[in-house]
Amino acid sequence: MKRLAILGSTGSIGQSTLSIVEQFPDRFAVATLAAGRNVDSAFEQAVRWRPQLVSLATEELAGQLAVRLREAGVTEVQVVYGPEGTVLCSTHANADFVVSAIVGVAGLEATHAAILAGKPVGLANKECMVAAGEILTQAARERQVPILPIDSEHNAVHQCLRVGAHREVKTIWLTASGGPFRQLPLEKFEEITPEQALRHPTWVMGRRITVDSATMLNKGLEIIEACRLFDVAPDQVRVTVHPQSTVHSLVEFIDGSILAQISVTDMRLPILYALAYPERPASTLTFDLAALRHLDFEPPDFDRFPCLRLAYQAAELGGAHSIALNAADEVAVEAFLDRKIAFTGIPRTIEKVLASTAEAHPTTISEVLAADRQARQTAHEVVAQAGAHQPSHSRNLI
Amino acid sequence: MKRLAILGSTGSIGQSTLSIVEQFPDRFAVATLAAGRNVDSAFEQAVRWRPQLVSLATEELAGQLAVRLREAGVTEVQVVYGPEGTVLCSTHANADFVVSAIVGVAGLEATHAAILAGKPVGLANKECMVAAGEILTQAARERQVPILPIDSEHNAVHQCLRVGAHREVKTIWLTASGGPFRQLPLEKFEEITPEQALRHPTWVMGRRITVDSATMLNKGLEIIEACRLFDVAPDQVRVTVHPQSTVHSLVEFIDGSILAQISVTDMRLPILYALAYPERPASTLTFDLAALRHLDFEPPDFDRFPCLRLAYQAAELGGAHSIALNAADEVAVEAFLDRKIAFTGIPRTIEKVLASTAEAHPTTISEVLAADRQARQTAHEVVAQAGAHQPSHSRNLI
Numbered sequence: 001m002k003r004l005a006i007l008g009s010t011g012s013i014g015q016s017t018l019s020i021v022e023q024f025p026d027r028f029a030v031a032t033l034a035a036g037r038n039v040d041s042a043f044e045q046a047v048r049w050r051p052q053l054v055s056l057a058t059e060e061l062a063g064q065l066a067v068r069l070r071e072a073g074v075t076e077v078q079v080v081y082g083p084e085g086t087v088l089c090s091t092h093a094n095a096d097f098v099v100s101a102i103v104g105v106a107g108l109e110a111t112h113a114a115i116l117a118g119k120p121v122g123l124a125n126k127e128c129m130v131a132a133g134e135i136l137t138q139a140a141r142e143r144q145v146p147i148l149p150i151d152s153e154h155n156a157v158h159q160c161l162r163v164g165a166h167r168e169v170k171t172i173w174l175t176a177s178g179g180p181f182r183q184l185p186l187e188k189f190e191e192i193t194p195e196q197a198l199r200h201p202t203w204v205m206g207r208r209i210t211v212d213s214a215t216m217l218n219k220g221l222e223i224i225e226a227c228r229l230f231d232v233a234p235d236q237v238r239v240t241v242h243p244q245s246t247v248h249s250l251v252e253f254i255d256g257s258i259l260a261q262i263s264v265t266d267m268r269l270p271i272l273y274a275l276a277y278p279e280r281p282a283s284t285l286t287f288d289l290a291a292l293r294h295l296d297f298e299p300p301d302f303d304r305f306p307c308l309r310l311a312y313q314a315a316e317l318g319g320a321h322s323i324a325l326n327a328a329d330e331v332a333v334e335a336f337l338d339r340k341i342a343f344t345g346i347p348r349t350i351e352k353v354l355a356s357t358a359e360a361h362p363t364t365i366s367e368v369l370a371a372d373r374q375a376r377q378t379a380h381e382v383v384a385q386a387g388a389h390q391p392s393h394s395r396n397l398i
Numbered sequence: 399m400k401r402l403a404i405l406g407s408t409g410s411i412g413q414s415t416l417s418i419v420e421q422f423p424d425r426f427a428v429a430t431l432a433a434g435r436n437v438d439s440a441f442e443q444a445v446r447w448r449p450q451l452v453s454l455a456t457e458e459l460a461g462q463l464a465v466r467l468r469e470a471g472v473t474e475v476q477v478v479y480g481p482e483g484t485v486l487c488s489t490h491a492n493a494d495f496v497v498s499a500i501v502g503v504a505g506l507e508a509t510h511a512a513i514l515a516g517k518p519v520g521l522a523n524k525e526c527m528v529a530a531g532e533i534l535t536q537a538a539r540e541r542q543v544p545i546l547p548i549d550s551e552h553n554a555v556h557q558c559l560r561v562g563a564h565r566e567v568k569t570i571w572l573t574a575s576g577g578p579f580r581q582l583p584l585e586k587f588e589e590i591t592p593e594q595a596l597r598h599p600t601w602v603m604g605r606r607i608t609v610d611s612a613t614m615l616n617k618g619l620e621i622i623e624a625c626r627l628f629d630v631a632p633d634q635v636r637v638t639v640h641p642q643s644t645v646h647s648l649v650e651f652i653d654g655s656i657l658a659q660i661s662v663t664d665m666r667l668p669i670l671y672a673l674a675y676p677e678r679p680a681s682t683l684t685f686d687l688a689a690l691r692h693l694d695f696e697p698p699d700f701d702r703f704p705c706l707r708l709a710y711q712a713a714e715l716g717g718a719h720s721i722a723l724n725a726a727d728e729v730a731v732e733a734f735l736d737r738k739i740a741f742t743g744i745p746r747t748i749e750k751v752l753a754s755t756a757e758a759h760p761t762t763i764s765e766v767l768a769a770d771r772q773a774r775q776t777a778h779e780v781v782a783q784a785g786a787h788q789p790s791h792s793r794n795l796i
Contacts, residue, residue, distance in 0.1 A: 159655060162561045168678040173687055240687060250660070255674075256667050256683035257557060262648070262656040269654050276653075280566040285654035289571055289638060295693040 002275060003031040005089050005119070007110055008101035010041040012206065013124040013150065016268045017099050018045065020275060023283075028275060032089035034102065034110065037061060043068050046077045052094055053078050055085030083109055090114040097275065100125050101150070103206065104330065105372050108132055112365050115139045115147070122274035124150035126225045131323045132368045133228025134361070148274035149229055153222055155270035156248035156261035157230060164253045172226050173250040173258075175242040176300060179214040182241060186304055192343035194336060211333045215346050216300065220311020221329075224322050227315050234315035239300045239308065246287075246295055263287050306347040310354060319361035321354055323368060324375035328353035331379035340387050352382045400673060401429040403487050403517070405508055406499035408439040410604065411522040411548065414666045415497050416443065418673060421681075426673060430487035432500065432508065437462050444475045450492055451476050453483030481507055488512040495673065498523050499548070501604065502728065503770050506530055510763050513537045513545070520672035522548035524623045529721045530766045531626025532759070546672035547627055551620055553668035554646035554659035555628060562651045570624050571648040571656075573640040574698060577612040580639060584702055590741035592734060609731045613744050614698065618709020619727075622720050625713050632713035637698045637706065644685075644693055661685050704745040712752060717759035719752055721766060722773035726751035729777035738785050750780045 004021065008014045014033075021028040030049040035042035037057045042065055046054050054077055056062045062081035069077055080088050083106075090098050090110040098114040100107050101124040108128050114121055116139055123129065128136060140147050149155050153174045161169065180199050181192065197214040198207060205213070212218035219239055226237045240250075250260040263269050269285045302309050307329075314325035332349035335341045341349065356378055362368045402419065406412045412431075419426040428447040433440035435455045440463055444452050452475055454460045460479035467475055478486050481504075488496050488508040496512040498505050499522040506526050512519055514537055521527065526534060538545050547553050551572045559567065578597050579590065595612040596605060603611070610616035617637055624635045638648075648658040661667050667683045700707050705727075712723035730747035733739045739747065754776055760766045 159561050159657065163557050163657075164678050171687075238688070240690070247658075250687065252685075252687060253678050254680040255670060255678040256661050256681050256685060257671065257678070258660040258685055258687060259557065259561075260645075260658040260660060262658060263654050272653060273655065280562050280651050280653040280655070282652040283654050287650075287654060287656055289569075289648065289650060289656060289695075290636070290697055292638070292695045294695070297687075297690045297692070299688055 001029055002027060002096045003029045003094055004275070005032040005034070005092055005095035005098045005114070006030065006101065007034040007086060007090055007099060007107055008036065008103065008124070009033040009045055010035045010038045011101055011103065013099070013101035013267060013271065017101070017271050017275070018049065020268055020272050021049075024281060027281065031095040032092045034086040034089040036102070039064050039068070047072060047074055050074070050076060053080060053089050053092055055080045055082075055089045058082065086110040087113045091117040091119070095119060097122065099150070099271070099275075100128060103127070103208070105131050105326075105369065108368065109365055112136060112139065115143060115145050118143050118145055120146045120148065122148045122150050122271065124271075126151060126221050127326050129225040129228045130221050130326045131372060132362070132365060133224070133322070134318070135363065135365065135368065137228055137231070146277070147229065148277050149225075150267070150270045150274050151222065151225070152265070152267065152270050153249040154225060154229055155273055157226060157251055159261045159273070160249070160251035160259035161230065163251070163257075163259050166231065168253050168255070169230070169232060169236070169251060170254045171252040172230060172232060172237045173252060174219060174222050174226060174237065174239050175245070175247050175249050176216060176219045176239050177213065177245045178241040178243055178300075179216060181214055181304065182243065184304075189304065189344050190342050194339065197336070197343060207337065208330060208333050211336065211346075212329065215307045215343070216305035217307035217311065217329050217346070217350070219300075220307050220314075221326060223311050224315045224325070234312050237315075241298045241300050243296055244294075246292070262289075307350065310347060310350050314354060317359060320357050320359065320371045323362070323371045324353050324357040324378075325350060327372045327375035328379040331376050331383060335383040341383055345386060349379055349382050349386070353378045399427055400425060400494045401427045401492055402673070403430040403432070403490055403493035403496045403512070404428065404499065405432040405484060405488055405497060405505055406434065406501065406522070407431040407443055408433045408436045409499055409501065411497070411499035411665060411669065415499070415669050415673070416447065418666055418670050419447075422679060425679065429493040430490045432484040432487040434500070435459060437466070441466050445470060445472055448472070448474060451478060451487050451490055453478045453480075453487045456480065484508040485511045488517070489515040493517060495520065497548070497669070497673075498526060501525070501606070503529050503724075503767065506766065507763055510534060510537065513541060513543050516541050516543055518544045518546065520546045520548050520669070524549060524619050525724050527623040527626045528619050528724045529770060530760070530763060531622065531720070532716070533761065533763065533766065535626055535629070544675070545627065546675055547623075548665070548668050548672050549620065549623070550663070550665065550668050551647040552623060552627055553671055555624060555649055557659045557671070558647070558649035558657035559628065561649070561657050564629065566651050566653070567628070567630060567634070567649060568652045569650040570628060570630060570635045571650060572617060572620050572624060572635065572637050573643070573645050573647050574614060574617045574637050575611065575643045576639040576641055576698075577614060579612055579702065580641065582702075587702065587742050588740050592737065595734070595741060605735065606728060606731050609734065609744075610727065613705045613741070614703035615705035615709065615727050615744070615748070617698075618705050618712075619724060621709050622713045622723070632710050639696045639698050641694055642692075644690070660687075705748065708745060708748050708752060715757060718755050718757065718769045721760070721769045722751050722755040722776075723748060725770045725773035726777040729774050729781060733781040739781055743784060747777055747780050747784070751777045
């Protein structure tokens, strides 16, 4: 029986994780839940799963939850809050496995603490690996703690890598759906609206990751994540655009064999894989191979998607530049969704922030978080400047 | 350094194996060569590779080779002949690994002897596994001898299987090019000529295997081979038609993940894999994934290709029926190439031979060979009867 700490339990990955626990009650149980700001959802989860510990974002929210649990007669669930609360969840003595699914660098400290506490981690949060990959993987190596990727691409890569030795890996090929603008003429990119960018062809996801898919910055983050997770150089990670999102990624070995992983586009599958590894429990998440007709591939277009080029640049420089790529993008996407900058302003913002970032290699989580704050501030300044110069028409935004 | 016994050294797989030895002189060397009837080629190979032992099909051919080697001043190569000569090659004390690439059941005894002698086998001969799979795999299990498939499909399956446990395998999906008649209207099948059947769209191979690809009986043999090699039931092996022959096969696991192997259509790759296993040496047999555009799949058509149905039937019954399937097909293909029966007469012949085969499970190689002879005789009778009744026009042939 694996008892889980689920960081980000009320989010999409958190809920999918709980549906897996529900489906495999003999394999998995819930130890702790870190839930964020949704008290209603946290209350329901606490009542249903009776974890030892639930953490919410603030003291106030935690107080609300504690009252509701008391009123409902649920006395065995302890409520904590804030970043310290999340760490208490991720390092709890009763947790055997930590699902790290808090979006952004907010999950970083608790994930690092879990690794230091020797707990295997299922990582659904790519920002952690982008911002602090060196720190996390070194800690995991030292403590021989497995980090199992829950991203569908990296999960696919993890599976394919089992077929050879690390020194035999030539190239990791990440597949990309190409997003909604794969075939849009380049000159139309300036006019892309938030509504258009939020329509993803194959996956239903959060707002930032959906926009990141549209700019392909998401794939850029995954390139960096792959470098850190699998200890390969940036030029060993390539992207192939595969609109059907059926092949989740491939690994090419030096002998010429390429292994590919195929499955339904359902996050429960990589979650189940990570939770049960190295076993594969029988699931109903079946891909109908008999009905498969076509798989299409094409090279990514670096002109349409300059974020890919920026990501390779940040992957090469690593450290502060990886942090800046992620932080600048988060600020730029928010500004785009608020109609402060154009769609093409996202890569322009990132490029400016990267250019003003000094090479540095943070060695602690607090240094990482400081570099992250610095990059965000720079990004806000870049966005504000752009807004001050061209306030009205989207064509003239940064 | 692995020293190889190559059974079938002058055939296509044998030559490719030697080209691998040439490319990796630090990894592989030649211990013995079993060569068949081509004295010129055997002579060249003996001079080039200086094996301990060369075997030819007959005493007369062996005599010719011995004379030529003496005249060339090559004294260290011993020449033997016949089935006993092949066994001497496959069990030679200096051989660390046996490549079994003699076509048909002729390679069976020597392959079995190699396993009994504890030598790992690279198996390119699917008839061995079809006719005597139970015997060979049991011997291999008892002696803990690995059998590494050199067929591109089974080699792909072997790779994909490394990603999970045996009990976690749901379905093995063999890809099939579909052969030259994949899209030919059913009513035209009676008129297919040997010339048409010998034109394979993706692989250049021997005559029988090319016709077997056209009838898809080859895929049928591979279904049985997969059942025996990987210890799965016939309904766990399915076929998907994939005209590009880029994906060489797939394995579906019970959790819903499917692993696929992709590579160039070059037999040197599965040979290298088998020889070097579990290592993967760097090779130049690179598949250009960046240039990949489309992969197409479709279900096999059991009406056009009744041989597939017959193969499942033989796989279920096993033993004598698997032997009969292979033997009857070999006779029928020969008769088709000699224009004695129509293309559609091939499955009809097999069906009749299977129907007249009593259920039996040979437990020794000599019992297997006796059942093989019996089935061939029945097949010759079926072909002769068909010929006697309709001697002139191909439409009226069996």
